[in-house]
Amino acid sequence: MIVRALTELGVDTIFGYPGGAVLPIYDELFKQNKIRHILVRHEQGATHAAEGYARTTGKPGVVLVTSGPGATNAVTGLTDAMLDSIPLICLTGQVARALIGNDAFQEADTVGITRPCTKHSYLVKETAKLPKIIYEAFWVAENGRPGPVVIDLPKDVQVEKAEYIRPNEAEHRTYHPQTVGEDAAIKVAIERLRKAKRPILYTGGGVINAGPEASKSLYDLAKKTNAPVTNTLMGLGAYPASDKQFLGMLGMHGTWEANHAMHDCDVMVCVGARFDDRVTGNIEQFSPGSFKIHIDIDLSSINKNVHVDLPIVGDAGVILKQLLAEWDAQNGSKTQPDLTPWWNQIERWRDRKCLSYKDQDDVIMPQKSLERLYELTKHLDPVVSTEVGQHQMWAAQFYGFDKPNRWLTSGGLGTMGYGFPAAVGAQIADPDRLVICIAGDASIQMNIQELSTAVQHNANVKIFIMNNEYMGMVRQWQDLNYDGRYSHSYSDSLPDFVKLAEAYGCTGLRVSHPDELDDTIRKMVETPGPVVVDCCVAKLENCFPMFAAGAKHTEIILSSDEIEPKDDSVIAMV
Amino acid sequence: MNETGTIEHHTISLIVDNEAGVLARVIGLFSGRGYNIESLTVAEVDSESQRSRITIVTSGTRMIIEQIKAQLDRIVSVSKVADLTIEGPHVSRDIALIKVAGEGEKRVEALRLADVFRARVVDSTSCSFVFELTGQAGKIDAFIELMKDLGLVEVARTGAVALSRGATGL
Structure with a gap:
C-alpha cells in the first residue's frame, strides 16, 4: 500500500537505510522497479540528500529509515529542512502497535521527538488510512510554507492487509494556507514603491520555493521598477548574479553595497525572507527610515523580528505577479521619480570593492x-x-x-x-x-x-x-x-x-x-x-566583509585591520 | 524588540482536529518558544467532526501575542484561532472544587461564605465540605483566599473556558 501510494504520487527516488522495522517496505521495494532506492551510509545523509533532491527539482524529497536510531539519526536533517522550508517526506519504521510504549528493541517516540522539528507528523494506527495519510502528507509538505513531514509506520501496519482506496483529493481537511495577496495591500505596496526614491528588493528562499516562475517575475519587477536587488543566503539564484541591478548577498557577510542600501533605502520590499538575525544585525538600528513591505506565505514570519509597515500574506510567485500587474495599472514606470541619485550612491558603495583581497603568489587564497x-x-x-x-x-x-x-x-x-x-x-x-x-x-x-x-x-x-x-x-x-x-x-x-x-x-x-x-x-x-x-x-x-553580530548594517568590517575588542555581554548575545 | 511594551493577558480560543498529539503540539509550541501559559482547558466539543476546543489564557507584549496566534495558526491540526480579548466582549468561566475541613464556628462561617459566593456543596462529611464554585478567575481567587483561614485542604480548578458574547461563533 505504501509503495503504491508513493508511486501514484509520482515518487521516483527514495533515500533510505533499511532496518528491522521497515523490512516489509523494503521487501515491497525489492519487487518493483518504478521507484529507485538510494542506499545511503547514515540516515542523516539520507535526509540531506533528499533536501538536495527537493531543492533542485522542486519536488518533495522522500526518506525511508527504520525505527529508533534510524529515526533519531534523521532528526538533524528534518530540523534543517524545517528551518530552510524544504519539503520532505520521512517514512520511519516503528515497532508493532502492541509494543509501542514498552521500551521495545529499537523503539523511540519518533513522533514526539520530531514534533518540534517537523511541519506535521503522523503515527499510522489504522492500515486502511495509509493511502489517505500519505496523500495528505505530501500536500502538507508542499503547500503553504514547505517543510518536513514524518509518517511513523508500525511494523504490523506495514504487513496488515486492507482494501486500498485511492484518495480522490490530496488535500488536508482544515489546513488551507492563503496564497493570493489582498488587493488593497497590493495597491498600497505599489503606491509606495512607485513613489520611492531609494527602493530595494530584498528577497529570500521563499522566491526559490515558489518555483522558477517566481524568479522570472522578480526579474521583471526589478526591471520595471529599476530597483536594486539583494538576496539572502537562501535566496541566491532567484535573481541573476550577473545582472547590474544585483547588489550581492546581504547580511553578516554580505556586500558593502547591499547592506548600505538596506540601511539607507526608503521603501523595502521583502519577498520570501524572514529578517533573520544574520541579515538584520542590530534590530533597533535596522534600516531605520524605510517603509517596509513584507511578502511571506507564513503569517508567523511577519513582525517576528522586525516591525513591518505593510504585511502581505501569500505565495511569493502569485504576489509578484499581482505586483507586476498593479505596477502597470498605476503606470509606475512613467510616474516614479528619477532613481539616478540612488544608483549613483550605490555605485559609490560598489567602488569600495568590498570583496577584494590581497592575492599571493606562493599560496592559494x-x-x-x-x-x-x-x-x-x-x-x-x-x-x-x-x-x-x-x-x-x-x-x-x-x-x-x-x-x-x-x-x-x-x-x-x-x-x-x-x-x-x-x-x-x-x-x-x-x-x-x-x-x-x-x-x-x-x-x-x-x-x-x-x-x-x-x-x-x-x-x-x-x-x-x-x-x-x-x-x-x-x-x-x-x-x-x-x-x-x-x-x-x-x-x-x-x-x-x-x-x-x-x-x-x-x-x-x-x-x-x-x-x-x-x-x-x-x-x-x-x-x-x-x-x-x-x-x-x-x-x-x-x-570579510563582516558586521559583528548585533552591529548595525553600516558598521561593516572590511579587513582584519579594523577589528576592535568587544565586551562579554555583546559576545554572549551572538 | 520583543522585550518592549506592556504585558497583556489574552484569552485565545482554538478549534483543533481531535487527533493524537494535538495538545502536545500546542503545548510544545509554548514551551519551545518560551511563551507563557496561565491556564489551558481542552475537551472535544463536536464528536461527529472530531473537533476539540482549547482555551488558553496567555500573557505577553502585543507583539508576542500576535506571534503566538500566528504560530498557533501554523500548526496543521489547528483549524481556527480567535483572540477573544480583542475580538469583542466575551464571557469566561472557571470551575473550582474546594475542600475545606473544620468544626464549629469555622464550619458555619465557611458555609455562610459559600452561600454568599453561590458555591454549591457537592460533598460533605461531619467535618468537611467540597464546594463547587463557578465564576471568573478573580472571584474564585477571592473565595479561596477566604477559605485559607477556615480550614482549606485542597483545590482543583479548570482554568478558563470562554466564548464570545452575541449570536455568532467560531
Whole structure:
C-alpha cells in the first residue's frame, strides 16, 4: 500500500537505510522497479540528500529509515529542512502497535521527538488510512510554507492487509494556507514603491520555493521598477548574479553595497525572507527610515523580528505577479521619480570593492580558489552545494548564480555535514549536470561516509575541499572575539583526502600552488566519477566583509585591520 | 524588540482536529518558544467532526501575542484561532472544587461564605465540605483566599473556558 501510494504520487527516488522495522517496505521495494532506492551510509545523509533532491527539482524529497536510531539519526536533517522550508517526506519504521510504549528493541517516540522539528507528523494506527495519510502528507509538505513531514509506520501496519482506496483529493481537511495577496495591500505596496526614491528588493528562499516562475517575475519587477536587488543566503539564484541591478548577498557577510542600501533605502520590499538575525544585525538600528513591505506565505514570519509597515500574506510567485500587474495599472514606470541619485550612491558603495583581497603568489587564497572555480565552471551551469563555515560564505560571495535551484546550502540551521549528501541528492536527480560540493576540511568529515553512496549510485559529485586545517569560522570568531585563543579549532590529524578518496574508489587530487589551480579544477571537471580535490589554501585568512553580530548594517568590517575588542555581554548575545 | 511594551493577558480560543498529539503540539509550541501559559482547558466539543476546543489564557507584549496566534495558526491540526480579548466582549468561566475541613464556628462561617459566593456543596462529611464554585478567575481567587483561614485542604480548578458574547461563533 505504501509503495503504491508513493508511486501514484509520482515518487521516483527514495533515500533510505533499511532496518528491522521497515523490512516489509523494503521487501515491497525489492519487487518493483518504478521507484529507485538510494542506499545511503547514515540516515542523516539520507535526509540531506533528499533536501538536495527537493531543492533542485522542486519536488518533495522522500526518506525511508527504520525505527529508533534510524529515526533519531534523521532528526538533524528534518530540523534543517524545517528551518530552510524544504519539503520532505520521512517514512520511519516503528515497532508493532502492541509494543509501542514498552521500551521495545529499537523503539523511540519518533513522533514526539520530531514534533518540534517537523511541519506535521503522523503515527499510522489504522492500515486502511495509509493511502489517505500519505496523500495528505505530501500536500502538507508542499503547500503553504514547505517543510518536513514524518509518517511513523508500525511494523504490523506495514504487513496488515486492507482494501486500498485511492484518495480522490490530496488535500488536508482544515489546513488551507492563503496564497493570493489582498488587493488593497497590493495597491498600497505599489503606491509606495512607485513613489520611492531609494527602493530595494530584498528577497529570500521563499522566491526559490515558489518555483522558477517566481524568479522570472522578480526579474521583471526589478526591471520595471529599476530597483536594486539583494538576496539572502537562501535566496541566491532567484535573481541573476550577473545582472547590474544585483547588489550581492546581504547580511553578516554580505556586500558593502547591499547592506548600505538596506540601511539607507526608503521603501523595502521583502519577498520570501524572514529578517533573520544574520541579515538584520542590530534590530533597533535596522534600516531605520524605510517603509517596509513584507511578502511571506507564513503569517508567523511577519513582525517576528522586525516591525513591518505593510504585511502581505501569500505565495511569493502569485504576489509578484499581482505586483507586476498593479505596477502597470498605476503606470509606475512613467510616474516614479528619477532613481539616478540612488544608483549613483550605490555605485559609490560598489567602488569600495568590498570583496577584494590581497592575492599571493606562493599560496592559494581561498577567495582566489572560488573565483577560479566560478570562472572555469560557470558555463556548465552547475549545481553548487556547500557545507557550513568560511568556505560557505566565500562561496556565497564569489560563486554567482544566474538561475534558481542551483544553490544548496544550510542557511537556517547551519548544519556541517549537509553539503556533500545534498550534492549527492542533486546529482541523483540530474545525473548529467555538474554538481560541485564546496567544503571545508572539518565539515566534509561530518558525512564523509557518503562517498560510498556516491560511488555505488554513480553520483559523480565533485568535492572541492578548501583545506586550511582549521574550523575556519570558529577560528575567525576566536580571532574577533576571544583574542585569538584558538580553543580546539585546529583540525589536527586530518586524513590524507587524496588517499581517502582513493580508498573509496574515487579520484583524489591535491593542489597547493596557485599556478596549478586552474589545471586541477579542469581536471576535476573532466575526470569521470566522484572526485575529491584537496585544495590547500592560506591557513589564516578570514572572511570579510563582516558586521559583528548585533552591529548595525553600516558598521561593516572590511579587513582584519579594523577589528576592535568587544565586551562579554555583546559576545554572549551572538 | 520583543522585550518592549506592556504585558497583556489574552484569552485565545482554538478549534483543533481531535487527533493524537494535538495538545502536545500546542503545548510544545509554548514551551519551545518560551511563551507563557496561565491556564489551558481542552475537551472535544463536536464528536461527529472530531473537533476539540482549547482555551488558553496567555500573557505577553502585543507583539508576542500576535506571534503566538500566528504560530498557533501554523500548526496543521489547528483549524481556527480567535483572540477573544480583542475580538469583542466575551464571557469566561472557571470551575473550582474546594475542600475545606473544620468544626464549629469555622464550619458555619465557611458555609455562610459559600452561600454568599453561590458555591454549591457537592460533598460533605461531619467535618468537611467540597464546594463547587463557578465564576471568573478573580472571584474564585477571592473565595479561596477566604477559605485559607477556615480550614482549606485542597483545590482543583479548570482554568478558563470562554466564548464570545452575541449570536455568532467560531
